[in-house]
Amino acid sequence: MVRHDREPWIDVYDAASWSAIFECMRRSLDHQNAAIEIPDFTGGRWKDSNWRKGRLV
Helix, strand or coil: CCCCCCCCCCCHHHHHHHHHHHHHHHHHHHCCCCCCCCCCCCCCHHHCCCCCCCCCC
16 A cells, blocks of 8 residues: 555554453353454544544655
8 A cells, every 4th residue: 555655455553452351251151152342543533524634645
């Protein structure tokens, strides 16, 4: 994506969230399928619909 000067379709926040799914699933199963909160790696920035815009320079 860098070679073509385009934004990647996945960023570090998506990668971290997707990677955390397995650990959250394991914890849930260890606790008889209890609900487990998935970490918010963006610190709440995802609530702003424009938070991803203009990230690449």
